[in-house]
Amino acid sequence: MKKPARKKPAAKSPAGILEQMLNCVPSPVFAKDREHRFLYLNKAAADFLGHSNEKMIGKTDTDFFPEAQVRVFWEKDDEVFRSGAESINEEQLTDAAGVNHTIVTRKSVFKDGEGRDILIGVINDITAMRKAHSELSMFRKLLENSNDAIFIVNPRDGAFLDVNETACRRLGYPRETLLRMTVPDIEETAAGANGWADLKARILASDNLLIGGRHRRADASTFPVEVSVSKAEIDGKTYLLANARDITERKKMEEAMREVDTLRGLIPICAKCKKIRDDKGFWQKVETYLERHSNARFTHGLCKECMNELYGKETWFKEEGK
Template sequence: MKPAASSGRRTGAGTTWMAWSLERPPIAPHNRAMRAPARPDNEADRLSDLYDYGILDTPAERVFDEIAALAATVCGTPYAALTLIDGERQWFKASFGISLRETGRDESICGHAILERELFEVPDTCKDARFNDNLLLAGPPEIRFYGGSQLTSARGNNIGMLCVLDGRPRELTPAQRVALDQLANVVMAVLEASKGSRLQSWLGTLFDRIAEEVFITDPDTLRFLHVNATAQHALGYSLQQLRRMTPMDVTADRRRADFEGYVRQLRAGAANVVFEGTRRRSDGVHYPVEVRWQLLETGGRPVVMSIVQDISERKQVDRMKDEFISVVNHELRTPLTSIHGAVKLLQQGAGGPMPAAAARLVTLAADNTDRLRRIVDDILHLEQIASGKMEFNLEPLDAARVLDQLAHGYETAAAAVGVALAVLAPENLRLTADPQRLHQVMANLVSNAIKFAPRDSRVLLEAAPAGAGRVRLSVTDAGPGIPDHFRERIFQRFAQADMDSRRTKGGSGLGLSIAKQMTEHMGGSIGYESRPGHTCFHVTFPEVSP
């Protein structure tokens, strides 16, 4: 079929092309997917070079638009494009005569073209087995001709193509081939020349998008050198205003001497300095922050980078927690203690003889007030540890005596559920710990073991040298074991496993979390091994030399 003539008329700044129309052979219905291009052996290096140019997903630029238009004019084609081949896509930096932003890499001719070292030309896509079944080339606009020159990085990796396209079969002249190669070289020269500024612009964009306030400060004058957009928005100042300011201008509770002291700590070798303070906005509003300072060397000029996080929500949570602890301590613990004392007196007969039904109710009340008291104590202990108010007085302790006292204290409770307690500990084995806190830790482990040990079984309390100057205390039971799904959170607050048992387990789910924190505050460690029929919790502490 004879092609219709093209008017090629230009309108305004762009060009309107009346594409050649040729009858395209039908695509076979059983084979409609184009052959995907292979990935080159240098794919990792190729992508690294591409990303180094910082060109992907950037706005249109006139220089590249003009090069694409010039390529089309020189080669006499209605379409041209400057494409970059990313991992899974073909992205268009510039185009002429067509409007595309990106397509899949596997459907692109350019994906094949970057595999070659010389100009890549397809005179008729309908007669090329690689492309004759590509629906994308069927249009609109229909693509029958492709010619492209590789965009090659300084390391020799092809990152994309400068290509020209036509709706009719054709070939480039030798002069057009040379011109297309030269224009591709111009593209790479522009990319190389702007590489540093593009990278700087990209890093600046990332810097501004960081959620925390970030400041770059001169350690000598304390003036801000640069501030990200988050900080500008939070404080209500422009970058130009902040560059004339110092941390003292935006901090309500710190003096210059404080900040100079932080700089001295950093110069003395501190990895970072962390402190809390109160930020002051331009409108006078104050808000609490956590500030982290770090000294960085930048080409011989040290700077302080400070990352500032708004902790208003954290402070609100802390206030709510303090109010809750106050309620627990004064509004719940005090009356609960009175109720518990009254119930115990009734159990001891202070109110006179009671019918059997009443006695059972009083016993039930006593058991539940005991449980509530333990939960309240756990909550208060957890708060004391977190706030640093709990004291730890370390002293030498005899391991055997510690375990004997525990066994004696839990003997009645264990016997009530058909469990025997046994102690295995050598003489003269001593460790360092706080006697009261160690008793709390071990009592929790023994109590848990009794809860889960089957009737007519034994719970073993054992002490032994652990090597490396450590003593190991362990509590072993023959219970069902710890479920796999629960093991990762066993030491978390309020963690409780769902395990079937003949007895109600109760508890707050705080015991093991408290035990772990107390153990670590005493210089110890806690762990466990568990399988069905065998669970062993153990703690280790520094050994006292004989």
């Protein structure tokens, strides 16, 4: 007996195959005519816009999107129809749920079998990318405006990977110069043969470390700093984040407080001549003692009582007092 011949599957039309292929494309794809009427949307486009293919076919953007957005869409549509050149444009689009998206639309034009101009558009939703970029820009702005100098450091060699504007301004270097430098170039405690190795060992042994040091400016002058250092692991690599605070004013205040402390307590003073005995047993004038133990400096004059005592009997003094 002869086996019955197998029936060959009916061949699909090229249009049917193309539609299947487009529905497998993850990016939203649409087609319009010169009157801006939708001729086709793939599944990704229908899902993204929130409107079914059947609902949108034959209608225009004005039936689905805000007027301001439609003006932008049509301006670019007409430009592509007129020039025949591809257009890539960043746009705003509000979907059926009222959610606003930032999109990049790539549009081009071709002629169909009947010679009609057909516009094909491919949408790329970059909303998340734009949000991330905005957040990154905000973080960068806050970083640049920080009162502290901020450094991102490669722990391997102490090289600066990034610095903020405060660091550049405080140290007197342009950013491009500072990014070619290392921690030992600006920090006195990290200088020397094993300076960075010893400092790095202390840093890596702790999650967070507060270090006192002195930074060296481009003009070779130095100033005291307090540096908070923390570690960050990104993609398997370790980075150091250092916040350096200029504590010059704090040091001045501490020194002033030490001078005040020196003058506190019982100070031996002569009841007659008012000289003060220092810690070595020598008697000094009050102004001499205070000038040696503080930043105070004295000018000399006469109070009213002493003026009367010294010059009260003088005729010229009596005349001035009238």
